[in-house]
Amino acid sequence: DSMVQKNMILPFDLEMIQLIDEPEEVVKHIKKYVIV
Secondary structure (H helix, E strand, O other): OHHHHOOOOOHHHHHOOOOOOOHHHHHHHHHHHOOO
């Protein structure tokens, strides 16, 4: 949140950051944001 307050990133950027253990879940998360 401090990076948002300092205008270094947008609040939307925080939605892209997640800790994921399962490879299948990682792929699902990436596909939400990347156009292939």
